[in-house]
Amino acid sequence: MDSEALKKYSALHPKPAGLTLHYGTAGFRTKAEQLDHVVFRMGLLAILRSKAVTATIGIMVTASHNPEEDNGVKLVDPLGEMLHPSWEEYATQLANAEEQELQMVITEICQKAAVNLHKDALVFIGRDTRPSSKKLSQSVIDGIQVLGGQYHDYGLVTTPQLHYMVCCQNTQGQYGKATLEGYYEKLSKAFMELIKQSHCSGESQRNLKVDCANGIGALKLSEMKPYFPQEVLIHIYNDGTKEKLNHLCGADFVKVHQKAPGGLDMKPNERCCSFDGDADRIVYYYKDTAGHFHLIDGDKIATLISIFLKELLAKVKQNFKMAVVQTAYANGNSTRYLQETLKVPVHCVKTGVKHLHHKAQEFDVGVYFEANGHGTVLFSKAAETKIRQLVKEEKDDEKREAAKMLENMIDLINQTVGDAVSDMLVIEAVLALKGLTVQQWDALYTDLPNRLLKVQVADRHVIDTTDAERRVLTPPGLQEKIDALVKKYKLSRAFVRPSGTEDVVRIYAEADTQENADALAHEVSLAVFHLAGGKGAPPQP
DSSP states (O other), X not given: OOHHHHHHHHHHSOOOTTOOOOOBTTBEEEEGGGXXXXXXXXXXXXXXXXXXHTXXXXXXXXOTTSOTTEEEEEEEOTTSOBOOHHHHHHHHHHHHOOGGGHHHHHHHHHHHTTOOTTSOOEEEEEEOSOTTXXXXXXXXXXXXXXXXXXXXXXXXXXHHHHHHHHHHHHTTTSSOOSSHHHHHHHHHHHHHHHHHTXXXXXXXXXXXXXXXXXXXHHHHHHHHGGGSOTTEEEEEEOOSSSSOTTTTOSHHHHHXXXXXXXXXXXXXXXXXXXXXXXXXXXXEEEEOTTOOEEEEOHHHHHHHHHHHHHHHHHHHTOOOOEEEEEETTSOHHHHHIIIIISOOOEEEEOSSHHHHHHHHTTSSEEEEEOTTSOEEEEEOHHHHHHHHHHHHHOOSHHHHHHHHHHHHHHHHSOTTSOOHHHHHHHHHHHHHHHTOOHHHHHTTSOOOOEEEEEEEBSOGGGOEEETTTTEEEESTTHHHHHHXXXXXXXXXXXXXXXXXXXXXXXXXXXXXXXXXXXXXXHHHHHHHHHHTTBOSSOOOO
């Protein structure tokens, strides 16, 4: 390690005094002007990680659905998955080290993680469309070069595209070609093969309005348009030419405010969807003839995909184990529908994509979506091999056709991470093949009315949870209080969990009516305020 070069470059990317940041599920995120030293150091860390695992590592500069002024950075592990938890700690240590400690911290990481500095290293870099992203990705390159690593800069890409490239590279092209063209070709080919089998049920032309959150999704979706068949008409809104990223638009805005984004004119019963700022989340919605807004969130997306996959799996008659993985935020009626009507096992895990992804890997077919629209489907190696074999060798027509559809689903779904573009194509294909309108999809089940609240507390760590965050262990007496409140209402449940990033406690409640869900959420928030050290004035109804 060239300590002089490290000193020289580190001085060009100084750490602001007193700033402490933590690497969480989304990597680092904060105001863009506070990130220069962090991205430089993540360039260093990506090289160390690449040398440690002898594989290509990804680094993405984005702050997803945050305001345009913010930015962030996250690392991508060899198979396109999120950074290993033990390395999240190294990331935090490295980001917060004082300048004179940098070399010592790097040496420590090398010892703990058995990093051989003489090995080759390669890092793939991507960035979103924020004004600050280009300069920050240049700082990443500085970090990479200090440790003598190689890099390939993909420039402007969606977060899932970078995950995809890293996976392609490390599987020696088995997962696909590590280029944008490779991504567009693989997805569009699988999509066309799938919809070829829909016997023009209903619409001959498929119109879809897409709100791209004034972000990277708009650029990449328009690049992909020439690859789509003529009957698929994608109309792009909020393409970033006029308004600010994520401002009054995007999947997060639509989900939180339960209303259509600005910049998109919705006619009754038109199918619409929104991506978030870095295109790894998607939600659908429509307006009925009475003008009411209907949101179709991640739970309903998981349900639609599960119906389709379950039918195909039944036709191929293999003993594949399928399950849906949710968090405590999944609507109670979605869980009921999956378990009782579809007879699909449902597993609940802690909030955070990494927990969902990890659990989904336990099954032959694991479907996971967060209510916010982030999710995907994972196929086990054994299931994928068997399905591809059936396509080639199965004599029975019905079995072979079903296997062929499953094979196209495997190729259409980005198994590395939630991907708005890929998920959109999966949904469009399933709706076409099943001849479903957006209203019929929405009518599969009715969401239970629910309410999300948050309460400021002096220290969020006083709350400790268990049972996938559905029950509280501390402070004493809080869970008993919640249980008593829940008993007052029909079809009700409530849980509280500490935020991962700030001193607030998040509260979720659902019940048979909106009024009851609101009342329950408020009563639980008062209990949290009094028993968990609330700050300021008590919550008002």
